[in-house]
Amino acid sequence: MEYSMIIDGKPVKAEHHFDVKNPANGEVVATCPGATEAQLNDAVAAARRAFPAWSNSSDETRKQCVQGLADVLANNMQELAQLITLEQGRPLDGLGFGSFAEVGGAEYWCRATSELSLEVEVAEETDEHRAEIHRKPLGVVASITPWNFPLMIAIWHIMPALRSGNTVVIKPSSLTPLATLKFVELAQSVLPAGVLNIVTGEGGLGRMITSHPGIDKIVFTGSTGTGKNIMRNAADNLKRLTLELGGNDAAIVLGDVKPKDVAMNIFISAFINNGQTCAALKRLYVHEDIYEEMCQELTAIAKTMTVGNGMDDGMQLGPVQNLEQLNLVMELVDDAKEKGATILCGGERPEGNGFFYPPTLVADISDGTRLVDEEPFGPALPIVKFSDVEEVLARANNNPNGLGGSVWSNNVDAAIALAKRLECGSAWINNHASLSPNVPFGGVKESGIGVEFGRHGLEEYTSIQSVFVPKQ
Numbered sequence: 088m089e090y091s092m093i094i095d096g097k098p099v100k101a102e103h104h105f106d107v108k109n110p111a112n113g114e115v116v117a118t119c120p121g122a123t124e125a126q127l128n129d130a131v132a133a134a135r136r137a138f139p140a141w142s143n144s145s146d147e148t149r150k151q152c153v154q155g156l157a158d159v160l161a162n163n164m165q166e167l168a169q170l171i172t173l174e175q176g177r178p179l180d181g182l183g184f185g186s187f188a189e190v191g192g193a194e195y196w197c198r199a200t201s202e203l204s205l206e207v208e209v210a211e212e213t214d215e216h217r218a219e220i221h222r223k224p225l226g227v228v229a230s231i232t233p234w235n236f237p238l239m240i241a242i243w244h245i246m247p248a249l250r251s252g253n254t255v256v257i258k259p260s261s262l263t264p265l266a267t268l269k270f271v272e273l274a275q276s277v278l279p280a281g282v283l284n285i286v287t288g289e290g291g292l293g294r295m296i297t298s299h300p301g302i303d304k305i306v307f308t309g310s311t312g313t314g315k316n317i318m319r320n321a322a323d324n325l326k327r328l329t330l331e332l333g334g335n336d337a338a339i340v341l342g343d344v345k346p347k348d349v350a351m352n353i354f355i356s357a358f359i360n361n362g363q364t365c366a367a368l369k370r371l372y373v374h375e376d377i378y379e380e381m382c383q384e385l386t387a388i389a390k391t392m393t394v395g396n397g398m399d400d401g402m403q404l405g406p407v408q409n410l411e412q413l414n415l416v417m418e419l420v421d422d423a424k425e426k427g428a429t430i431l432c433g434g435e436r437p438e439g440n441g442f443f444y445p446p447t448l449v450a451d452i453s454d455g456t457r458l459v460d461e462e463p464f465g466p467a468l469p470i471v472k473f474s475d476v477e478e479v480l481a482r483a484n485n486n487p488n489g490l491g492g493s494v495w496s497n498n499v500d501a502a503i504a505l506a507k508r509l510e511c512g513s514a515w516i517n518n519h520a521s522l523s524p525n526v527p528f529g530g531v532k533e534s535g536i537g538v539e540f541g542r543h544g545l546e547e548y549t550s551i552q553s554v555f556v557p558k559q
């Protein structure tokens with residue numbers, strides 16, 4: 088199957104193509120166009136031409152369009168979910184959040200975003216004037232998405248941009264472009280030409296986008312290293328930025344918790360999408376009184392997991408999405424083994440073509456080991472023992488990342504007090520990684536800049552104009 092880009096409402100082919108491969112077996116799923124610089128320029132020009140009419144369309148028109156896009160997702164759920172599984176690997180009904188759930192979640196986010204609006208605020212009222220705060224769209228927004236939740240994250244970027252009156256050029260990860268290409272093609276039945284464009288390509292295209300003078304804002308989800316590059320390259324025309332970057336979320340489980348009560352929730356929070364989730368639970372700190380029991384409960388769950396091709400019935404976990412990521416996970420686990428950690432389960436790559444790796448739990452490990460200090464972004468979880476709450480809080484915070492964090496305890500007030508001292512953008516109690524389209528989500532420290540979702544997320548696609556209305 089050969090895919091086309093969509094520029095100015097029309098399918099566009101390219102001279103060069105690249106293959107998209109199924110991580111479960113290495114088979115080529117489709118070929119995609121590699122955009123030239125001229126084609127990127129065409130996409131930006133189309134978005135710029137579409138901007139005046141789109142930004143001046145009524146709020147109700149844009150709301151209806153975003154709802155129409157939610158219908159597009161709902162009406163094409165089967166095809167989109169299958170594309171996600173074929174390109175990303177996650178099972179259709181996988182653990183916690185399969186490919187069907189990704190399309191359903193994308194639809195849900197669309198509908199919630201359609202209901203958001205940015206009312207005019209009054210900043211000051213004097214005898215002379217009323218100072219109003221108006222929110223104006225920025226212009227052309229470029230979205231650059233990663234390979235872990237390809238469609239969901241595209242929707243997180245596109246919908247607030249369109250809802251607030253911007254036009255969009257999206258570039259999906261070259262590893263997982265298919266569901267996004269299909270969605271943008273389908274979206275043309277709802278949107279005016281040029282409002283939503285898609286370009287695809289391998290290395291280099293992202294850099295061309297971030298330094299393009301015709302783009303006003305970049306919204307990016309991916310690695311911290313790439314986020315830093317984007318920030319540097321975006322400086323020439325002071326592009327606005329929302330950067331949702333890596334995380335190494337800590338969870339602190341206090342000694343009053345019964346491991347059996349929380350083990351499944353903790354396991355899902357860590358292994359959702361095979362651990363390839365920015366806000367997954369990645370460092371599990373467990374009080375010494377319940378450490379052994381927690382290790383046993385989690386191991387028992389891990390051993391029940393079915394790992395295989397996501398298109399097969401009954402699979403809970405699929406392959407790691409790409410070999411580079413799998414190699415990183417194996418490197419971190421092997422390093423932990425060498426440092427004397429105990430592998431409770433998993434820890435060996437099975438024979439075969441796919442990038443499979445079993446859910447791996449690593450005990451008797453502490454900070455200062457790579458698997459604890461670095462983000463594995465894959466199916467390996469370190470379980471770290473602690474005895475003192477103040478000390479574990481300091482260890483949890485002693486990391487350059489600051490995306491999410493959680494505290495688990497039957498004493499909810501004490502857990503809230505502790506969670507508020509975690510250096511992270513989202514804090515959960517007896518839970519981890521639950522997100523809502525109404526609640527701002529973003530990282531502190533090196534986990535990002537800005538937030539997504541809700542009114543605060545929508546505001547990031549606008550600039551403020553203060554209007555001084557004189558009193559007659």
Ligand code: NDP
Pocket residue numbers: 231232233234235258259260261262288289290291292293294297308309310311313314316317331332333334364365412462463464
């Ligand atoms: P990257 O950050 O490298 O890639 C994400 C997106 O950015 C892709 O679309 C990629 O395009 C694009 N890109 C790459 N380089 C540039 C650049 N210089 N300028 C602009 N865009 C660029 O992530 P990877 O996919 O390589 O994953 C690496 C690590 O990132 C993982 O190990 C994980 O830690 C983290 N990650 C975090 C995610 C999150 O949700 N926070 C999601 C995915 C990864 P292309 O690949 O097509 O060249």
